[in-house]
Amino acid sequence: MQSRRRNLWVIGGGKKGVGKTLVAASISMVLARMGKPAIAVDASTEGTNLQNYLGITQAGPSFADLLENRASEKDVLKNTAEPGLRLIAGASGMLGMANPQSGQRERIVRFLAGLDAEYVVVDLGAASSPHTLDFFNLCDEGILIVTPDPLSMHHAYDFVRRALYRNIQRKFASVHSVQAVLKEFVESPDASRPRTMMDFYEQLCSTDPSSADKVAALVDNYRPHILVNMASSEQDQRVAEIIQSASKKFLNVDLHSCGLILSDPRVGGTARQTVPLEPDGALAKQVRQSVQSILNRTLPEESSPAAGAERPPLTTPIMGLNHNLFVRGSALHVQTEDMGNSGKCVITQVFSDGEIVFSIKSEYPTTNTDPGTRTRLAELMRKQHFDVIRDIENGRISALRPA
Structure with missing residues (x-):
């Protein structure tokens, strides 16, 4: 049974x-x-x-x-x-x-x-x-x-x-x-x-x-x-x-x-x-x-829809992540955003004095018709965001290393 x-x-x-x-x-x-x-x-x-x-x-x-x-x-x-x-x-x-x-x-x-x-x-x-x-x-x-x-x-x-x-x-x-x-x-x-x-x-x-x-x-x-x-x-x-x-x-x-x-x-x-x-x-x-x-x-x-039926696309971007850091004498702002259907990617940027000093982009992990897309996108955003923060603090991002 x-x-x-x-x-x-x-x-x-x-x-x-x-x-x-x-x-x-x-x-x-x-x-x-x-x-x-x-x-x-x-x-x-x-x-x-x-x-x-x-x-x-x-x-x-x-x-x-x-x-x-x-x-x-x-x-x-x-x-x-x-x-x-x-x-x-x-x-x-x-x-x-x-x-x-x-x-x-x-x-x-x-x-x-x-x-x-x-x-x-x-x-x-x-x-x-x-x-x-x-x-x-x-x-x-x-x-x-x-x-x-x-x-x-x-x-x-x-x-x-x-x-x-x-x-x-x-x-x-x-x-x-x-x-x-x-x-x-x-x-x-x-x-x-x-x-x-x-x-x-x-x-x-x-x-x-x-x-x-x-x-x-x-x-x-x-x-x-x-x-x-x-x-x-x-x-x-x-x-x-x-x-x-x-x-x-x-x-x-x-x-x-x-x-x-x-x-x-x-x-x-x-x-x-x-x-x-x-x-x-x-x-x-x-x-x-x-x-x-x-x-x-x-x-x-x-x-879920019948086989072959189209699912409604993911149209609303997931809210971004933001952190302020002070590393090796520099005030930095780390920002991660979901670019939505227009960009189909997640971008993390690091700002210093209003300028972008580092940027990384990841494409969507699956097509945006997958029912689990939002969950996977949230996981991708979270991982990418905190990976960048760790790399900054550990000196692994060259653009942020002291001259």
């Missing part, structure tokens, strides 16, 4: 009242209706609303009982009214039980990923503790829920920032140079000017270029999804665009906008009525579009 694909999707956001539980329930139901067996997990500390949204009224053994060996996997899995969808309730304490030193979080993730379902959808609730951030970072797909409210937008961006810094902290726990720069960024922010991830790279590159390269690779691959909930109109898609822009500018993180859910006053009573959501209503259709958007990005082979 061929093993199923198992994907762990986690719903987070950092603020109460943005509808994370409703979205988690709806995503779970939509996956099941698409023929993808799913398990919904209630890990929210804000009550047991997820089981209410899924039409379950009777309490039973919880996830905590399973972790403490008081119940079996079969005992804690509850069938819902939706075929192909089951629920694990009472998992709100699992993150608090996850001792950072014990590997408990990884054990929980392995357990959830090993469940007999193609997808596991976890409602994290509004918490943003280190345990919650770690769990968000360990999942396959992190989905950030935000509403058209300034406070919600602030919390959403802050959640991404905290989760990214936490991810760097854990992945480079034994690298002193990374921890030192990270500590300064987190504990001593510059009040006069918000510091960016590029500032982080630059500061780290001055002492440990190799680690700067590795941190940049981690950040390049950090791509949560963002979904706008309770929107008053399609214009509220601008909410996602604002957070995407801030995340790219300050964190160098590419958030994927996976959809928008319009506000519907009829939805408010669903949890109290403890009945499943309307299968063919507007909410289900909007959530299905969001789910398909995530699947299209994470499973390109399922959404």
Whole structure:
């Protein structure tokens, strides 16, 4: 028997009242209706609303009982009214039980990923503790829920920032140079000017270029999804665009906008009525579009055009990289840019006193119709940029050597 694909999707956001539980329930139901067996997990500390949204009224053994060996996997899995969808309730304490030193979080993730379902959808609730951030970072797909409210937008961006810094902290726990720069960024922010991830790279590159390269690779691959909930109109898609822009500018993180859910006053009573959501209503259709958007990005082979069909070309250049260096008495600026379809290349230039003193160009690694082009271009840009910085610091670029 061929093993199923198992994907762990986690719903987070950092603020109460943005509808994370409703979205988690709806995503779970939509996956099941698409023929993808799913398990919904209630890990929210804000009550047991997820089981209410899924039409379950009777309490039973919880996830905590399973972790403490008081119940079996079969005992804690509850069938819902939706075929192909089951629920694990009472998992709100699992993150608090996850001792950072014990590997408990990884054990929980392995357990959830090993469940007999193609997808596991976890409602994290509004918490943003280190345990919650770690769990968000360990999942396959992190989905950030935000509403058209300034406070919600602030919390959403802050959640991404905290989760990214936490991810760097854990992945480079034994690298002193990374921890030192990270500590300064987190504990001593510059009040006069918000510091960016590029500032982080630059500061780290001055002492440990190799680690700067590795941190940049981690950040390049950090791509949560963002979904706008309770929107008053399609214009509220601008909410996602604002957070995407801030995340790219300050964190160098590419958030994927996976959809928008319009506000519907009829939805408010669903949890109290403890009945499943309307299968063919507007909410289900909007959530299905969001789910398909995530699947299209994470499973390109399922959404790729038929053989021989042309793919849309890559038209938008990837944002460039910039660093300022002071080497052997010279102030230098290193700039790497993707020239887009017009140039089909990546160029790195070194400036001194406004003049270009060094330049290197690399052609696109593949044709721009390849579905993985953007990922490979980002990797090419990052590698070329930091290779030039290392060569400058090691005196291997002749144009920059002292006469």
